[in-house]
Amino acid sequence: MTFPFILFAVFFLYLINSMTNTMCLEKEIPEDRQPYVFRTINVLITILLISTYIEILYVY
Template sequence: MSWFFMVAYFIFSWFILYNMNAMTYKLIIQKEIPEVKQPGVFRMINVCITILLISLYVKVVFT
């Protein structure tokens, strides 16, 4: 069960990160954020989402 869950969760996580990056890109275009600040916005959102996904995985696996 653990191996299958890990693979399914990896696919789910990739899908979530891809969608969050697409929404972030649309937000950057809509709000006309300068190109200098764009990498920082993407980095911050990706780090936050990755932390949330890892903590959810740990919670599900160890509880």
């Protein structure tokens, strides 16, 4: 169960980062603010993935 979830998480983080990059380009976010946008989104998605993994691990 762990290995498929890790593969899913890596793919999901890559997909979210590519969408974040597209959003930064479309909204014309300045270069100096982009690292903060990426960091915030990545931290929130990582928290979501960890909580989902823990829920799957202990509930099912």
